[in-house]
Amino acid sequence: MNRLLIIGAGGVSRVATLKCAQHPEVFDEIILASRTKSKCDAIAADAKKWFSQTIQTAYVDADQVDELVALIKKVQPHLVVNVALPYQDLTIMEACLQTGVHYLDTANYEHPDEARFCYAPQWALHERFQKAGLTALLGCGFDPGVTNVYTAYARKHHFDRMDYVDIIDCNAGDHGYPFATNFNPEINIREVSAKGRYYEAGHWHETAPLSIKKVFDFPGEIGSKEMYLLYHEEMESLVKHYPEVQRMRFWMTFGQSYLTHLKVLENVGMTSIEPVLYEGQEIIPLQFLKHLLPDPASLGARTVGKTCIGIWVNGEKNGDEKNYYLYNICDHQACFQEVGAQAVSYTTGVPAALGAKLLTSGQWSGQGVFNVEQFDPDPFMNEIGSWGLPWQETFPQNFIMKD
Ligand code: NDP
Secondary structure (H helix, E strand, C coil), X not given: CCEEEEECCCHHHHHHHHHHHCCCCCCCEEEEEECXXXXXXXXXHHHHHHHCCCCEEEECCCCCHHHHHHHHHHHCCCEEEECCCHHHHHHHHHHHHHHCCEEEECCCCCECCEXXXXXXXXXXXXXXXXXXXXXXXXXXXXXXXXXXHHHHHHHHHHCCEEEEEEEEEEECCECCCCCCCCCCHHHHHHHHCCCEEXXXXXXXXXXXXXXXXXXXXXXXXXXXXXXXXXXXXXXXXXXXXXXXXXXXXXXXXXXXXXXXXXXXXXXXXXXXXXXXEECCEEECHHHHHHHHCCCHHHCHHHCECEEEEEEEEEEEECCEEEEEEEEEEEEHHHHHHHHCCCHHHHHHHHHHHHXXXXXXXXXXXXXXXXXXXXXXXXXXXXHHCCCCCCEEEECCCCCHHHC
């Protein structure tokens, strides 16, 4: 039985669940569990209506290992897909270890009290997963996820040596709000307001938040946009697995309205994760801000425009210097028509669903804790287009990303 348990019922989960529901030949049964069961029921109702698939739903608090263990024992899935929040990664991994079930997620563990992005706590579980004969696949969304597959694919098919790798993430969508985030606001703002960091010549270099920018001319009628250097988690695993790379950076585009609002919110302390006492009650300003902002899962209907996420590599093949740009373009409204979600949820949920398929079918397998680039990129690249995220490649003659 290829029974799948999906945990979390936000925007990413909606897409991952509905995409899995489109593939009954892979997943015999899907169980969707989260903290607010009514959100699971709403996704299950759409799976029934649109794809005639029955999805069972359940309540679980994924911060509680004993609750997770009880649910996994009852459901007996082959694989757990964690699309809740990064705070739950370790409890869900622990529950998988205790019950002998494979694991997949889309974002690295974060402690709620500390905005620190690193794989160490999850990599530390490698031996336990190995001994148990289980696979844990980390970061199988778009970035991390597809960007890791793209890097592995570039190295396998186009380079003898990769020197410079730039991951470039553009969301040119417009939701019409002065300020909203396209995925969980708390996670998004923690990521964007953290110090920037890039890797060069064997060392990490820190920069002030959003202090380095560059203009990039995006394909697919998106055109010229300013993008900012950020730290992003996939760089940690990619520099580990490709030590030849001299420099790796991550860039993301932001509109002026988003940046201005973020600056003001930061200046008044609303993005802080330090608790403050308000009328006798302790509150965390960022969590309160999340409460005020639009739910990312509600943005789908009103978001128009496209995303373009990809990698730009400079390196050497057969003694010649070469540039390679590999990317996906995704249209917000097309995503909404298909699964009722905007493109940021879609570009994350589709790779999670395909990753679940490759683990379930055994096309990706291994014992231990893995990042996506450690598996063969070809089965993923062969299928991701038909799952909804086609890719394009070019071999630019200019060297704009080398500076
Ligand atoms: P949402 O906030 O929309 O959804 C999160 C879901 O997790 C909600 O249903 C929430 O429940 C549930 N949840 C939170 N805490 C618990 C808990 N203790 N027990 C059970 N369920 C819980 O987030 P997104 O869908 O936008 O993001 C989901 C994940 O995807 C995040 O980890 C995010 O970092 C990651 N992501 C990865 C990307 C990539 O490219 N790799 C890009 C974008 C996101 P409730 O409804 O009750 O709040």
